[in-house]
């Protein structure tokens with residue numbers, strides 16, 4: 158199954174970052190939503206890279222996901238997609254693991270404050286995973302989602318995500 162790149166994403170920004178990370182990781186990477194990645198098969202992954210959007214300086218909750226659906230939806234504003242499982246729930250469902258792991262999130266602010274990435278990495282380490290590298294945050298603009306999924310990302314973030322994927326691949330080979 159190679160390296161799993163698993164994500165939760167309401168408006169496609171974390172998804173776009175996850176895809177770029179998978180590209181950087183190379184042909185060994187498989188891009189999966191939290192609904193596609195069966196936790197009971199995570200033992201088959203050679204490594205796990207997991208990401209989610211920051212909600213309330215942490216991982217999204219049922220409540221924060223639902224509040225996202227109250228945002229304006231029209232021709233200029235895409236609707237939040239809640240069809241995939243929350244990352245929080247996916248992490249809880251994982252069996253004990255010992256694979257290398259890394260975590261990322263998408264957020265409005267810079268490095269200040271807690272994010273979702275540290276919560277993801279801590280949960281993976283609690284399951285027994287070993288840390289590949291420090292958690293990473295990728296930046297989105299502070300505005301409502303536009304008409305297209307993934308259009309909140311700040312310029313250059315996908316290049317950074319691809320480069321981080323390449324760096325993770327070389328750390329995994331070392």
Ligand SMILES: Cc1cc2nc3c(=O)[nH]c(=O)nc-3n(C[C@H](O)[C@H](O)[C@H](O)COP(=O)(O)O)c2cc1C
Pocket residue numbers: 165166167168169170171172209210211212213214215221222224225263264265266297307309
């Ligand atoms: C309910 C809610 C709470 C949020 N809280 C934060 C926050 O505490 N810090 C932050 O930087 N961004 C926050 N954001 C912005 C999200 O990080 C942003 O919507 C996300 O990166 C978009 O990713 P996605 O398209 O993959 O869902 C919040 C967004 C929502 C909807």
